[in-house]
Structure formats: C-alpha cells, structure tokens
Amino acid sequence: xxxxxxxxxxxxxxxxxxxxxxxxxxxxxxxxxxxxxxxxxxxxxxxxxxxxxxxxxxxxxxxxxxxxxxxxxxxxxxxxxxxxxxxxxxxxxxxxxxxxxxxxxxxxxxxxxxxxxxxxxxxxxxxxxxxxxxxxxxxxxxxxxx
Numbered sequence: 001x002x003x004x005x006x007x008x009x010x011x012x013x014x015x016x017x018x019x020x021x022x023x024x025x026x027x028x029x030x031x032x033x034x035x036x037x038x039x040x041x042x043x044x045x046x047x048x049x050x051x052x053x054x055x056x057x058x059x060x061x062x063x064x065x066x067x068x069x070x071x072x073x074x075x076x077x078x079x080x081x082x083x084x085x086x087x088x089x090x091x092x093x094x095x096x097x098x099x100x101x102x103x104x105x106x107x108x109x110x111x112x113x114x115x116x117x118x119x120x121x122x123x124x125x126x127x128x129x130x131x132x133x134x135x136x137x138x139x140x141x142x143x144x145x146x
Contacts, residue, residue, distance in 0.1 A: 028079035033057030038070045043126050045071025045116035061095025068096075071113035 014023040034057040041052045054067040055076040064075050080088050105111050113119060117126045 026082075028083060029057040029059070031057050031059050031063050034063050034067060037072075038067055039126055041067065041072050042070035042116045045113045046118045061092045061099065064092055064096055065099055065111070068108065068111045069113070069115040071116040073112070 012027065014025065015021075016023045034054065037054040037056055041054055044050075044052055051073040052071055053074045053076060054070075054072040055078070057079075058064060058067070058075050058077055059080045067075050077089070077092075080092075100106075100111065117123045120126075
C-alpha cells in the first residue's frame with residue numbers, strides 16, 4: 001500500500017473554489033463508517049461458510065468488539081495505523097481483553113456472532129423496515145428542522 005492514499009477507499013477529489021482546481025488529499029475513516037460493515041456482517045453471519053472480514057472506520061476496541069459481536073472473523077486497520085502507528089494495536093487488544101474479562105467471555109468464539117441477525121431476539125432490527133420506523137418516530141429538537 002502506498003502512503004499516498006488508502007487503497008480501500010474510493011478516490012474522492014475535492015474542488016478548490018478559489019483557484020478553480022481539483023485538490024487531492026487523504027481523508028481517513030471514522031468509527032461511524034463501521035456501521036455498514038457491521039450490519040452486513042451481522043446479516044451474513046451463520047448464512048455462509050465464508051470468512052467475514054471488516055474494514056473501514058475501525059479505530060477503537062469498541063469498534064472491534066461490535067464487529068466481533070456482529071460476526072466478523074477478522075478486522076482490518078488502515079487509517080488508525082496511518083494516524084497513530086503500529087503501537088495503537090496494543091491498546092486495542094488491551095481494550096478487547098478487558099471488555100471480555102468484564103463480560104466473562106472465555107474466548108473470541110463466545111463473542112463472535114452473538115449479536116448477529118440470526119442470534120438476536122428481533123432480527124428485523126437489521127432490515128430497512130426498521131429504518132423507516134426510526135424515521136417515523138424521529139422528533140427534531142427545537143430550532144432544528146422546524
């Protein structure tokens with residue numbers, strides 16, 4: 001991988017409105033980007049014999065834990081390593097281990113897929129119909145969209 005850009009991301013140039021030129025820059029991921037992978041991994045877990053890997057937006061031990069609970073077999077880091085270096089991995093591992101100890105999980109197999117679609121009480125929470133329900137129940141704060 002070249003340090004000129006994250007190879008897993010779509011190239012998205014920006015436009016400089018002052019000099020009317022395209023601007024190339026690296027935009028690293030955020031933890032919010034894990035949600036798409038988490039949803040699809042949770043839906044696919046237990047329905048395929050393929051190994052499921054998550055990439056994009058993984059920055060914290062909480063991100064890793066969520067993806068494991070969804071059913072990921074492996075997680076990939078890029079932006080975290082570009083921003084903080086390889087030493088960040090130790091903190092991630094410590095966070096995952098501390099969480100597992102707190103929740104009395106003995107192994108990764110005890111965690112993996114525990115909150116996948118086939119394992120939760122309401123599998124519909126992973127479906128688009130649930131999103132429509134959330135939109136219907138949305139109430140804006142005063143001054144926002146009012």
